[in-house]
Amino acid sequence: MTVSPCRSNFFVKHKDLYQFLLSVQKNCLKNDCRQIVSISLNIDWVDPLVVLEKLTQANEINFYFENKEKGEAIAAIDAIAKLQIDGQERFTQAEYFIKSCLKNIINFGNDNQPFAGSHFFCYFSFFDRNIQTNYPFPSATIFLPRWQITVKNQHCILVNNIIINARVNVQKIVQNLQNKLKLIESLEYYPAKFDLAANFSKKPVTSSTHFKSSVVSALEKIGSSHLSKIVLADALDVRSSNRFNLFKSLDNLRQIHPNCYIFSTSNGKGQSFIGASPERLISIHSQQLITDALAGSAPRGKTPAEDAANANRLLESEKERHEHLLVIDFITQRLSQLGLLPQVLAPRLRQLSNIQHLWTPISAIVPANVHPLKIVSQLHPTPAVAGAARDIACAEIRRYESFERGLYAAPLGWIDSHGNCEFIVGIRSALIDGDRARLYAGAGIVAGSDPDREFAEVQLKLQALLKALV
Numbered sequence: 059m060t061v062s063p064c065r066s067n068f069f070v071k072h073k074d075l076y077q078f079l080l081s082v083q084k085n086c087l088k089n090d091c092r093q094i095v096s097i098s099l100n101i102d103w104v105d106p107l108v109v110l111e112k113l114t115q116a117n118e119i120n121f122y123f124e125n126k127e128k129g130e131a132i133a134a135i136d137a138i139a140k141l142q143i144d145g146q147e148r149f150t151q152a153e154y155f156i157k158s159c160l161k162n163i164i165n166f167g168n169d170n171q172p173f174a175g176s177h178f179f180c181y182f183s184f185f186d187r188n189i190q191t192n193y194p195f196p197s198a199t200i201f202l203p204r205w206q207i208t209v210k211n212q213h214c215i216l217v218n219n220i221i222i223n224a225r226v227n228v229q230k231i232v233q234n235l236q237n238k239l240k241l242i243e244s245l246e247y248y249p250a251k252f253d254l255a256a257n258f259s260k261k262p263v264t265s266s267t268h269f270k271s272s273v274v275s276a277l278e279k280i281g282s283s284h285l286s287k288i289v290l291a292d293a294l295d296v297r298s299s300n301r302f303n304l305f306k307s308l309d310n311l312r313q314i315h316p317n318c319y320i321f322s323t324s325n326g327k328g329q330s331f332i333g334a335s336p337e338r339l340i341s342i343h344s345q346q347l348i349t350d351a352l353a354g355s356a357p358r359g360k361t362p363a364e365d366a367a368n369a370n371r372l373l374e375s376e377k378e379r380h381e382h383l384l385v386i387d388f389i390t391q392r393l394s395q396l397g398l399l400p401q402v403l404a405p406r407l408r409q410l411s412n413i414q415h416l417w418t419p420i421s422a423i424v425p426a427n428v429h430p431l432k433i434v435s436q437l438h439p440t441p442a443v444a445g446a447a448r449d450i451a452c453a454e455i456r457r458y459e460s461f462e463r464g465l466y467a468a469p470l471g472w473i474d475s476h477g478n479c480e481f482i483v484g485i486r487s488a489l490i491d492g493d494r495a496r497l498y499a500g501a502g503i504v505a506g507s508d509p510d511r512e513f514a515e516v517q518l519k520l521q522a523l524l525k526a527l528v
């Protein structure tokens with residue numbers, strides 16, 4: 059058992075912060091307004107997942123995001139400002155909400171470092187309205203967290219966002235931050251305890267026959283209409299004799315899928331959405347955008363020779379390349395419509411623990427007047443998760459799939475105050491509710507697809523997720 063010391067510079071800044079908050083409050087009194095203060099502090103290394111586990115309350119909304127390859131992990135806990143909406147205008151309204159919050163934020167502390175200052179956490183559902191009336195997440199959620207803990211290359215930063223108005227007790231706010239720091243400092247890091255083995259039962263939401271006959275029917279449409287690709291998803295219901303342990307599942311996911319984005323978000327009402335996705339929708343750093351065209355799949359081989367043979371077959375398959383090209387074409391078209399000049403980088407393979415994909419990164423410079431959410435709304439859903447032509451594919455998805463996609467295959471990520479952001483596509487994901495979980499994965503269907511193989515591909519993706527949950 060090791061205890062991580064937390065030598066933050068807080069105690070040095072304590073008086074400065076107190077004076078600063080008092081001056082903000084004075085201003086609020088004078089102008090009859092309220093102000094958000096974003097306090098950033100360097101602290102010693104902690105594991106944001108452990109902080110999330112120990113600090114989050116069941117009735118608080120939270121968000122977790124980790125990319126082991128990039129040495130990044132973020133936990134966002136509780137909200138001081140939140141927008142939850144449905145409908146077609148969700149991206150525009152989200153952009154407006156972030157912009158109006160930002161007008162009201164002032165920073166205190168090391169706000170020039172990566173992941174200092176205010177960050178907004180956002181997640182959307184696949185469709186702009188969920189048909190299932192009791193689906194536990196709205197079609198857009200954007201929030202500014204009360205607490206944000208980030209690790210970037212072993213460097214750790216704590217952000218505390220607070221609201222100052224004429225009535226708040228500034229002394230109490232400073233004390234609360236001090237207590238939180240002490241708590242984080244005292245967290246114990248130990249290997250996950252061995253839980254008593256739970257029993258699980260699985261029940262496919264769609265029967266294999268139904269899934270395959272949907273593929274056959276979609277192939278007929280592809281041959282005769284304006285549809286050239288559709289991504290059909292399958293869902294698997296799992297019931298456990300114990301409640302699912304979100305933190306254990308996230309820990310498993312990051313061990314099993316070190317080169318994926320691990321994510322989770324909880325709605326503060328008992329439900330969480332979690333997964334391990336290989337697909338980045340967009341990342342923007344200092345106006346440099348990167349997006350992934352990711353489509354076309356093959357299993358990993360059991361031996362290096364088998365693996366290489368599978369990879370070669372994937373790279374040379376006309377059908378897989380066509381499926382992949384539709385995504386590249388769509389992304390480049392959409393970015394061009396926004397006035398960007400997309401550069402298609404060299405195609406490559408994205409090799410995960412159980413599956414490999416055709417992968418083409420696409421880059422562009424983002425003009426300062428184009429908000430990240432404009433790009434997200436322009437790109438989502440790409441043909442990697444919907445199909446082509448997109449609107450026809452989306453209407454057909456509603457017809458073929460018997461379950462609500464909800465947050466599956468939709469954008470989730472963060473945006474900072476400088477327009478930097480990272481959004482991924484929430485594929486290979488699960489909705490967890492106590493002792494129940496619904497797992498989701500899909501596959502792209504194009505001319506030449508084989509129903510048995512597409513079904514096997516989806517099961518392969520579901521199994522990788524299941525392994526982490528049970």
Ligand SMILES: C=C(O[C@H]1C=CC=C(C(=O)O)[C@@H]1O)C(=O)O
Pocket residue numbers: 289291337352353354355415441442443467485486498499500501502503519
């Ligand atoms: C829609 C999913 O995967 C997409 C991403 C990569 C490869 C895909 C494919 O080869 O079918 C899918 O387009 C999913 O895993 O749920």
